[in-house]
Amino acid sequence: MTEADFLRALRALARVSGKDDDFVIDRHGVALRVQHYPGSSSHVELSTPYVGRAAGTSESYRGGALMALAAPRPMQIALRREKPSDAAAKRSGVAVEAQTGDPEFDDAVYIDSPSSREVIQHVLGAAPARDAVRALLALGIGPITLDGMDLRIRAHIGSFGSLRSPETVLDHLATLANHLPEVRASGKRPPIDVWQARAILLGLAAFLGVFASLFSTFMLLPDVCYVSDGEGISLTCEYGSCCTPSTIGLLAGGLVGLVLAIMVWGRIRGTSSAHTVRPWAAFFTLVVTIEVCVTAASVVGAVALRLP
Numbered sequence: 001m002t003e004a005d006f007l008r009a010l011r012a013l014a015r016v017s018g019k020d021d022d023f024v025i026d027r028h029g030v031a032l033r034v035q036h037y038p039g040s041s042s043h044v045e046l047s048t049p050y051v052g053r054a055a056g057t058s059e060s061y062r063g064g065a066l067m068a069l070a071a072p073r074p075m076q077i078a079l080r081r082e083k084p085s086d087a088a089a090k091r092s093g094v095a096v097e098a099q100t101g102d103p104e105f106d107d108a109v110y111i112d113s114p115s116s117r118e119v120i121q122h123v124l125g126a127a128p129a130r131d132a133v134r135a136l137l138a139l140g141i142g143p144i145t146l147d148g149m150d151l152r153i154r155a156h157i158g159s160f161g162s163l164r165s166p167e168t169v170l171d172h173l174a175t176l177a178n179h180l181p182e183v184r185a186s187g188k189r190p191p192i193d194v195w196q197a198r199a200i201l202l203g204l205a206a207f208l209g210v211f212a213s214l215f216s217t218f219m220l221l222p223d224v225c226y227v228s229d230g231e232g233i234s235l236t237c238e239y240g241s242c243c244t245p246s247t248i249g250l251l252a253g254g255l256v257g258l259v260l261a262i263m264v265w266g267r268i269r270g271t272s273s274a275h276t277v278r279p280w281a282a283f284f285t286l287v288v289t290i291e292v293c294v295t296a297a298s299v300v301g302a303v304a305l306r307l308p
Helices: 003-014 084-092 103-108 117-123 127-138 166-178 195-217 243-269 274-308
Strands: 022-027 030-037 043-047 069-073 078-083 109-112 144-146 152-157 183-185 227-228 233-235
Touching: 003 022, 003 030, 003 043, 003 166, 022 166, 022 183, 030 166, 069 117, 078 127, 084 109, 084 274, 103 109, 103 127, 103 144, 117 183, 127 144, 127 166, 195 233, 195 243, 195 274, 243 274
Parallel strands: 069 183
Antiparallel strands: 022 030, 030 043, 043 152, 078 109, 078 144, 144 152, 227 233
C-alpha cells in the first residue's frame, strides 16, 4: 500500500474530503486523530489523548486488578523495535532499559523513557496493550509514544509498504488506548533525561557558536586581512599572520575538544537513551570547543595584529 492509498482509505473511513490532512476517526470508542505531514519527510501521525482504564479492572499480566497509580506526567514512554545496537548497549551496561516481565515483549520492543521501572510496568501491564504495540511495530509503525509532552498516545507512520489494511492499524491503536491504565498526575516534576537535555543544549550552543566564530574570524581582524571579489569578503593569508589565529584556534579546539568529547562519552550511561545520546553529546562537545577556541584566538589575534 502506498502513502496515497493509505490516506485515501483513512479519509473514506472518516468521510472527509480528499484534501483534508487533519481529521478524526472514531474506532471502538476511541477518537483517533489523523495528521498528514506532506513534504520531503512525509509521514502520518495517529494520536489520541492518554485517558486510561479506571482502576479495578483485571488487566495485569501479574494477575489481579490494576491498582490506581499516581506518577509524574507526562511519562514520555517511547516504544520502538529493539535493534542489535540496543541489545549490545544493554549487555555492555551503557543502556539500562525497564523490563515488563513479558519475555516476548521485552525481546522485541525497546522502551525508551525517563520514567521509573514501576511506572512503565504499570502502564504496560495489560497483555492486550503489549500485543497491540508489537503488532503495530511489526507493521513498520513507530516510534509509539505513550503520554508524550502533549499527553497523548501517538504513533508515527513513515513507511507504508508493509501496511495492508488501515482498519487493522486503527484497531491495534484503539486496543492499545483501551487497555492502558489510568495514571493520575502526582503533581511532581515530570521526569527528565538529563543527558538528552544536555545534548540538546549543546546542539543549540553549537548552532549559535557558528555565528560567533564566523563573526570573529571575518570581522575583527585588520582590514588588510580581507579581500573582496564583489560577491563577498574572504580571509587572505598573504599578509603577516592573518590566518594564524584561526589556525591556532582550530588546532587547539580540536585537541581540547577531542579530550572533552571522550570524557563526555564515558560519563553517559545508565539510562535507556544513553547509547543514542552519547554520540551527539560528544560531537556537539567537540564542535562547541572548536568554536570557542576559534573565537577566542580570533579576538586575541585581532588585538595582537593591531599592536605596533
